[in-house]
Structures are given as structure tokens and as C-alpha cells.
Amino acid sequence: MATVSLEALRGPHGYLRAQTRWRRTEIAFWLATLLPFLLFPSYLQLASQIAITALFAVSLDLILGYAGIVSLGHAAFFGLGAYAAGLISKFGWGEPLSGLVLASTLAGVAGYGASVVVVRFRHLALIMITLGMGLLLHEAANSASWLTGGADGLQGVRIRPLLELFSFDLWGRAAYAYALLMLFLTFLVARRVINSPFGLSLRGIRENAVRMPAxxxxxxxxxxxxxxxxxxMAGMAGALLAQTxxxxxxxVLSFQRSADVLVILILGGAGRLYGGILGAILYMVARDQFSGINPQYWYFWIGLLLIAVVLFLPNGILGGLGRAAAWWRRVSP
Amino acid sequence: MTTSGAGAAPVLSTRGLEKSFGSLVVAREISVAVPPGVRYALIGPNGAGKTTLVNLVTGMLRPDAGRIFLGEDDITSLPPSERVKRGLVRTFQINTLFPHLTALEAVTLAVCERRGHASTWWRGLPAYRDAVDEAYGILASLALGADCYQLTRALGYGQQRLLEIALALATRPKVLLLDEPAAGVPRGESPALFAAIAALSNDITVLFIEHDMDVVFRFASRIIVMVGGRVLVEGTPPEIAADARVREVYLGCTRHA
Known part of the structure; x- marks a missing residue:
């Protein structure tokens, strides 16, 4: 009740501003993303992979967590971005930033095309449609080996140094800086989207798609x-992976990748923007650690964790942390 | 007293609406004309086709035959969202709300959609002060001002019924179709709800479905009685009260057992 009266004091404008304000924990989190440069210089390659996966998960969060559109084929756009970035460099355009923009744009065009079909379906049909589109693209890339290299992978990807200054070496300094910067910029866009009138309407679609036309x-x-x-955004994540x-x-186009990013988002907490980032950190670090011990059983632990989270933390780990924080504020004066 | 449509031009009218699901006829030859500013009650026994008529008029169902007019315009082929933009708005018999949005967010959403802000993704919601003020004003006018920061699912049932109306008002309706606005509300509370409806501006024409005859005769200025997918009779409350066919329907008859 105390919180309600506080909100009533602030009035409607104060209430909405408080919803969209930068919190101290957010600022602390983004500062902490710089720590790997100092603390784990030998893990920067992993850190860059985490940032890329986080960006991919944030892109899924926009459609799944906010608009309520379940997708089992989100890797289609990740893969398109990756192949586009790889091919652009292979055919002689190795400048990373322009390659990134081109690859993301291409993924966006494909996304718009897919969306025309996707909006007509919901629930199970939607899952099957997105799954089908993902599988189609995967097999198309497999059979077009003259272009993609097929199962052998794309050969001859050559990326020029970032700004002609920082090359993507084995240490991964440039890779992490590049991926982190892109994650942060994309996150700013995503944050603005969800705090806008458009974002509110997306949540309306998620909460009650029937009421919206009314x-x-x-x-x-x-x-x-x-x-x-x-x-x-997904295409940008794929392009970053290819380039770094x-x-x-x-x-990059596999069903496994689509499923993994869904698991990451559900574990971290869908519909809260940081859930995808937190999920990516946990998932990638756990995979790195567990697969060192016994790689073949790694999905056993992920399966167990997924069941536990869905059973006990319906809003993911981030939702659980939020609840714990609220409880802590109640018990401690 | 004039008969319907004889005075002002009707704000909403239908001509020969027909609808059937297979062999089940749910609407036949429905022709009604609703003059502006009235408080119309739509009554009839269960299965009479009241909600079907609302669904047909708002575009949730397509008629098999017949036309629907909003003012002069034929809106028969318009999609539901387009009819809402033109001022034809409904509420639902069963709460159709946004459980995890606060009441303020839900009404702000509706206001932003109407004002055309909802496709803007590069500006924050707090920048739309007018929209937020309007949403809060609507909520306050329905006595929801203090509780508008709560999630919809946390609101009491009666408050949720009011929020249904608040959402509809946020679209600035010309014609408001209320499908059993007091459904599920304790009998003692429904007069308060109808008082809120009665207090709406006279610029809004209201057509409501209701089963409680006390409420109907207190708040309606005209009444349509439907039976078996047809309009049985239409008139003022005293005319309806005196009508032998209506009594037959409501006092148990053998014609459509």
C-alpha cells in the first residue's frame, strides 16, 4: 500500500517518468561490462561472444517479451546477417562498419518480408511458421554451397581492422570493444522503443490481441x-559474429541457435530487456565452464535449470531477483 | 414522442442485416435506426441475438446480407479498427483488458492510438503530456484516479468493468455499444455503474445490453426488444412496458421453448 500512495503523490506524469528513468543498477551494470578488459583479459573472445548473444537475445525479447510473438526461427535473421557480412568481405568489401550496416539492412528487409506472413498467425501456427522459415533458410544455405560453402562453412572471410586501427586478433580486445559498443547502442534503441507509445501498444498486443482492434x-x-x-538487430548480431x-x-542458421536464444531469454526473463543480457551471460559462462568438464552432458544441466526456472521463477532469473529485492525492501526498514 | 429516426437523422442504422451459422439463424432482417444522443437499451431473452447484433455492427462478424451505416456512411465492409476510428466503439460482456498493464497505461495506450502517437518509437511516453493528462482525466471521471497505478489484474471486478468503459471513452466514441456493462457486478453496485454511464456527455449515443429491467427502465430513453434473431418491437419505456408481445416473451410463453 505504501508504494501505491507514493505513486499517487507523484501523479501520472511522475509515475510514467519513474517507469522510464535510468536506475542506478543499470548504470552500474553497464560500467561493469568494461571490467573484462581489466580483470579477464584472456577471456575477451568469450566476452565478445556473450555480447553478441546478448544482442541476439534482446532482439528476440522485442518480439517475444514485448509483443508476445513466439518465434522458433529467429536464427534465420542472425544467419542472414552473418552470411551477408561474410560474403560482403569475401567479395572485397572488408570494412567492418559499412559491412555491418549492409548486413543488418538486408536482414531487416528479409524480416519485413517474413512479418507480412507472421502477422496472420498466432500461437501454435505461429511457432510452426517461424520454425518452418528457419528450416527452409538453413537448407537453402546448405544446398547453395557455391555461395555459402555449404557444410564446410564460408571460406575467405577477410575483415579489415576496425577504423583501420584495431584488428580482430586472437586476444579479442577489438572484438569485445566492437561487440559491446554495438550491444550498448542497440540496447539504447530497444530501450527507447519499449518506453515509447509504440512500445506501450506492443505490450497491449501481448496482453490482449483481441482488444487492440476494438x-x-x-x-x-x-x-x-x-x-x-x-x-x-538479429542480423547485426550475426554480422558481428562473422566479422569478429x-x-x-x-x-548460424541452425534450429539449435533459434532454440538456444529462446532458452537464454526465458532463463534470464522475457519482457524486461536485461533478461536476455543476463541469460546470455549465465548461459555462455556456464557452457564455457561445464563443457570443459564433460561437454556431452552440458545440456542436461541446461535442461534442469530451464525446468527449475519455469517452475519456480515464471518471470525468469531477473524476475526472481526483482521479487527478492522487493522482499528485501519490505523486511529491512 | 417521435418514432425512432423521425426527428434527427440516425447516427447509426442498419438495413436488413442477416447472419446465420450453418442452419442456425442468429440475425434476420434487422433494421434499426438510432437517433443521436439517446440511451438505447437492447433487451431480450438469452440467445435473442443481442451480442450478435453488436458483433455485426462493430465488424467482429460479417453479415450475410444487409448494410450498416454510421451517419450517412456505409461502413459494412470496413474492418473493426477503422470503425473505431470513425467513432463506433464497443465494450465487452466479459472483461477484455490488459492484465499486466496498469489502468493508467491501458487508457494512455488507447488515447495514444487515437491521437496517432502509437507508431512513434523514438520518443518516450512521458513526452506526451497531453495524452497522459487526458487518460488520467478519463480515469478520474470514473472514480479510478486513485487506483490507476495498479495493474489491471489487481483491480476489483467492478473497477475492471469501469476500466472497460474508460478504454472505450479514450477512443472518443460517437456511438458507444456496451455489452452488459454490469455483467458480474453485484446487484447493489450496478446502479452506480449506470449512473456513470448516464453522466456521459450527450454527444455520445449509447446503446447498452442489459438484463436487469429496473436498470433498463431507469436509464434507457428508448428500448429495442429482440427475440430469436429478430427485432420484436422498439419504443419508449412506457410503450415497451405496455406491449403485450413483450410481456408474452418475458412472462414465459410457449412459442419458442
Whole structure:
């Protein structure tokens, strides 16, 4: 009750501003992302992979966590971005930033095309449609080996140094700096999207898709738009992977990748933006550690963790942390 | 007293609406004309086709035959969201709300959609002060001002029914169709809800479905009685009260057991 009266004191404007304000924990989190440069200089390659996966998970969060559109084929856009970035460099355009923009744009165009189909479906049909589109693209890339290298992976990816100054070496300093900067910039965009009137309408679609047309809302146009934005971001994540590792394999389009990013988002907490980032950190670090012990059983632990989180923390680990923090504020004066 | 539509031009009218699901006819030859500013009650026994008529008029169902007019305009082929933009708005018999949005967020959403802000993704919501003020004003006018920071699912049932109306008002309706606005509300509380409806501006024409005859005769200025997918009779409350066919329907008859 105390919180309610506080909100009433602030009034509607104060309440909405408080919803969108930068919290201290957020600022602390982003500062902490710089720590690997100092504390774990030998893990920067892993850190850059985490940042890329986090960016991919944030892109899925926009459509799944906010607009309520379940996708089992989100890797399609990640893979498109990766192959586009790889091919652009292979054919002689190795400048990373322009390659990134081109690859993301291409993924966005594909995302818009897919969204025209996606908006017509919901629930199980939607899952099957997205799954089917992902599988189609994977097999298309497999059979077009003259272009993609097929199962052998794309050969001859050559990325020029970032700004002609920092090359993507084995240590991964440039890779992490590049991936982290892109994650942060994309996060700023995603944060703005969800705090905008458009983001509020997305949550409306998630909460009650039937009611939206009865409010005069063009739900399908909203969904097409957010799907396109998410595809651009997923494509950017894929392009970053291709550029920072100089390799593109069929795995970037695999069903496994689509499923993994869904698991990461659910573990971390969907619909809260930081959930995907937290999930990516936990998942990637755990995989790195566990697979050192016994790699073949690694998914056993992920399966167990997934069941535990869904059973006991319906809003993911971040939702559980939020609840714990609220409880702590109640018991300690 | 004039008969319907004889005075002002009707704000909403239908001509020969027909709808059937297979062999089940749910609407036949429905022609009604709703003059502006009235408080119309739509009554009839269960299965009479009241909600079907609302669904047809708002575009949730497509008629098999017949036309629907909003003012002069034929809106028969418009999608539901387009009809809402033109001022034809409904509420639902069963709460159809946004459980994890606060009441303020939900109404702000509706206001932003109406004002055309909802496709803007590069500006924060707090920048739209007018929209937020309007949303808060609507909530306050329905006595929801103090509780508007709560999640919808945490609101009491009666408050949720009011929020249904608040969402509809946020779209600035010309014609408001209320499908059993007091459904599920304790009998003692429904007069307060209808008082809120009665207090709405006269610029809004209201058509409501209701089973409680006390409420109907207190708040309606005209009444339509439906039976078996047809309009049985239409008139003022005294005319309806005196109508032999209506009594037959409501006092148990053998014609459609």
C-alpha cells in the first residue's frame, strides 16, 4: 500500500517518468561490462561472444517479451546477417562498419518480408511458421554451397581492422570493444522503443490481441514494424559474429541457435530487456565452464535449470531477483 | 414522442442485416435506426441475438446480407479498427483488458492510438503530456484516479468493468455499444455503474445490453426488444412496458421453448 500512495503523490506524469528513468543498477551494470578488459583479459573472445548473444537475445525479447510473438526461427535473421557480412568481405568489401550496416539492412528487409506472413498467425501456427522459415533458410544455405560453402562453412572471410586501427586478433580486445559498443547502442534503441507509445501498444498486443482492434489500433502494422526492427538487430548480431571470428558456418542458421536464444531469454526473463543480457551471460559462462568438464552432458544441466526456472521463477532469473529485492525492501526498514 | 429516426437523422442504422451459422439463424432482417444522443437499451431473452447484433455492427462478424451505416456512411465492409476510428466503439460482456498493464497505461495506450502517437518509437511516453493528462482525466471521471497505478489484474471486478468503459471513452466514441456493462457486478453496485454511464456527455449515443429491467427502465430513453434473431418491437419505456408481445416473451410463453 505504501508504494501505491507514493505513486499517487507523484501523479501520472511522475509515475510514467519513474517507469522510464535510468536506475542506478543499470548504470552500474553497464560500467561493469568494461571490467573484462581489466580483470579477464584472456577471456575477451568469450566476452565478445556473450555480447553478441546478448544482442541476439534482446532482439528476440522485442518480439517475444514485448509483443508476445513466439518465434522458433529467429536464427534465420542472425544467419542472414552473418552470411551477408561474410560474403560482403569475401567479395572485397572488408570494412567492418559499412559491412555491418549492409548486413543488418538486408536482414531487416528479409524480416519485413517474413512479418507480412507472421502477422496472420498466432500461437501454435505461429511457432510452426517461424520454425518452418528457419528450416527452409538453413537448407537453402546448405544446398547453395557455391555461395555459402555449404557444410564446410564460408571460406575467405577477410575483415579489415576496425577504423583501420584495431584488428580482430586472437586476444579479442577489438572484438569485445566492437561487440559491446554495438550491444550498448542497440540496447539504447530497444530501450527507447519499449518506453515509447509504440512500445506501450506492443505490450497491449501481448496482453490482449483481441482488444487492440476494438481500440482502433492497427495491430498488424505494429507487429510488422517491431518484427522488422528485431530482424535488423538479429542480423547485426550475426554480422558481428562473422566479422569478429572471420568465419561463417551453417550453424548460424541452425534450429539449435533459434532454440538456444529462446532458452537464454526465458532463463534470464522475457519482457524486461536485461533478461536476455543476463541469460546470455549465465548461459555462455556456464557452457564455457561445464563443457570443459564433460561437454556431452552440458545440456542436461541446461535442461534442469530451464525446468527449475519455469517452475519456480515464471518471470525468469531477473524476475526472481526483482521479487527478492522487493522482499528485501519490505523486511529491512 | 417521435418514432425512432423521425426527428434527427440516425447516427447509426442498419438495413436488413442477416447472419446465420450453418442452419442456425442468429440475425434476420434487422433494421434499426438510432437517433443521436439517446440511451438505447437492447433487451431480450438469452440467445435473442443481442451480442450478435453488436458483433455485426462493430465488424467482429460479417453479415450475410444487409448494410450498416454510421451517419450517412456505409461502413459494412470496413474492418473493426477503422470503425473505431470513425467513432463506433464497443465494450465487452466479459472483461477484455490488459492484465499486466496498469489502468493508467491501458487508457494512455488507447488515447495514444487515437491521437496517432502509437507508431512513434523514438520518443518516450512521458513526452506526451497531453495524452497522459487526458487518460488520467478519463480515469478520474470514473472514480479510478486513485487506483490507476495498479495493474489491471489487481483491480476489483467492478473497477475492471469501469476500466472497460474508460478504454472505450479514450477512443472518443460517437456511438458507444456496451455489452452488459454490469455483467458480474453485484446487484447493489450496478446502479452506480449506470449512473456513470448516464453522466456521459450527450454527444455520445449509447446503446447498452442489459438484463436487469429496473436498470433498463431507469436509464434507457428508448428500448429495442429482440427475440430469436429478430427485432420484436422498439419504443419508449412506457410503450415497451405496455406491449403485450413483450410481456408474452418475458412472462414465459410457449412459442419458442
Amino acid at each position: 481500440l482502433g489500433a492497427p495491430s498488424r502494422a505494429h507487429v510488422r514494424k517491431v518484427y522488422t526492427i528485431a530482424a535488423v 571470428t572471420s568465419t561463417v558456418s551453417l550453424e
